[in-house]
Amino acid sequence: MSLEKLVLKYIASTEHVLREIEITKHSINVDGKDIRKVMEYVEAYLEDAKYYRDKKKFEVGLASVAYCEGLLDALKLLGAVKFEWLTQREKRKEE
Numbered sequence: 001m002s003l004e005k006l007v008l009k010y011i012a013s014t015e016h017v018l019r020e021i022e023i024t025k026h027s028i029n030v031d032g033k034d035i036r037k038v039m040e041y042v043e044a045y046l047e048d049a050k051y052y053r054d055k056k057k058f059e060v061g062l063a064s065v066a067y068c069e070g071l072l073d074a075l076k077l078l079g080a081v082k083f084e085w086l087t088q089r090e091k092r093k094e095e
Contacts, residue, residue: 003059010063028078035080042071 001009045068052061075081 006059006063030078030080035075038071038075038080042068045071 045064049061049064049068052058052064072081072083076083
C-alpha cells in the first residue's frame, strides 16, 4: 500500500471516529492495571515500528511509532504517567 493510501485510510478512520465519538460526563478513573495494559500496547507499537523499519517499510513503521507516541501523550494528559520528550538539541546529541 502506498504512503498516500495509508494516509487516506488513517484520515478516513479518524474522521469516522470523530463523527461517532461521545464525550462522557463522568470523570476519568484510570487504575494501575489499565495503565499497564496501555503500556503493553505502547511497547507493541514500538516493536512493530522497529520490525517495519528493519523490513524497510518506513511508512508503516512511521504509523506504528505515531500510535505509540499518541498513547503516551494520552496517558500523560490524563496524569497517569510523567515524562518529557527529547528536545531537538538532545536528539542531535544522541545521533
